């Protein structure tokens with residue numbers, strides 16, 4: 001028998017592993033090339049020449065950094081206090097006021113044309129890139145192609161890749177110049193390629209849409225986009241309100257819509273002491289930090305802001321920032337200081353306990369969405385707590401006691 005030769009065995013194993021990982025890298029590369037070919041074919045059907053696609057895809061490799069960033073799961077659910085505190089700082093308000101003055105005449109003419117108030121255009125700019133401070137330095141074609149071919153969102157991101165190729169072919173740019181966030185959002189307003197293609201505007205008239213370096217182009221594109229997703233002149237997106245004693249907390253929910261006038265007749269007032277606008281527009285009341293925190297009325301433009309970014313906290317922050325950039329008051333009611341961010345695991349645990357009580361039947365996904373909040377509300381009612389749907393540490397504790 002051959003004596004056991006540890007060194008030879010190790011060398012053989014290492015060689016085998018190297019061959020395997022090389023083979024799997026080659027298979028992966030082959031799949032990536034195939035995926036790019038399919039995208040090129042689709043771009044061709046939409047009028048992009050093969051030469052443009054070939055140039056953009058030449059030597060293109062998946063970006064591992066993008067894959068890693070995409071697989072990150074947020075560990076905690078942000079609270080209203082933390083989110084808005086980070087987004088609407090005194091510095092960001094002051095800088096927004098300065099930008100409002102600096103770009104006043106451009107913004108006013110865009111307001112006349114598109115119906116979007118200047119402070120909103122500035123507020124989105126502040127929220128998206130801190131007024132152009134962080135535009136992102138990823139190559140957008142590489143990012144969206146990686147997300148299309150290497151993650152589970154093929155349909156969404158292969159369309160974004162096709163749109164990115166369209167921009168290269170019509171807008172006189174190289175893919176080196178087309179920079180953005182790891183997820184493909186570009187320029188001062190962080191437009192996805194599809195948004196750029198659909199809503200981009202060459203406002204300064206130099207023949208190219210440049211949302212990276214031209215503020216007329218960036219602002220006009222944002223105004224055009226906002227109008228396209230439903231922003232209308234008139235009421236703002238939201239206002240802070242004071243609720244009267246005995247206000248039915250279960251009506252503070254985005255699913256409950258009433259004419260502004262109906263809330264006014266229930267005794268709801270604006271937090272600055274003024275009455276609500278006399279309007280028949282449909283609106284909702286929300287309590288983003290629970291009944292002890294501030295209350296907001298959401299007007300129809302709130303939905304337009306949500307069409308820009310599907311996050312209630314983002315949309316509230318845009319409204320709060322816009323109002324203060326325009327010289328309006330700060331939010332009066334502070335959030336309760338014991339409001340805690342809930343971990344993903346805590347929310348999963350809550351959802352399982354709520355399901356055991358027969359109050360929740362959706363996925364246990366660890367996300368604090370409307371269905372989970374509504375289940376929390378039913379639980380609060382059952383145990384005699386204020387039914388605001390907001391899971392405070394006390395609510396979580398009561399739930400643990402109720403379901404052992």
Ligand SMILES: [Ca+2]
Pocket residue numbers: 201202203204205206207208209210214217
């Ligand atoms: Ca231009």
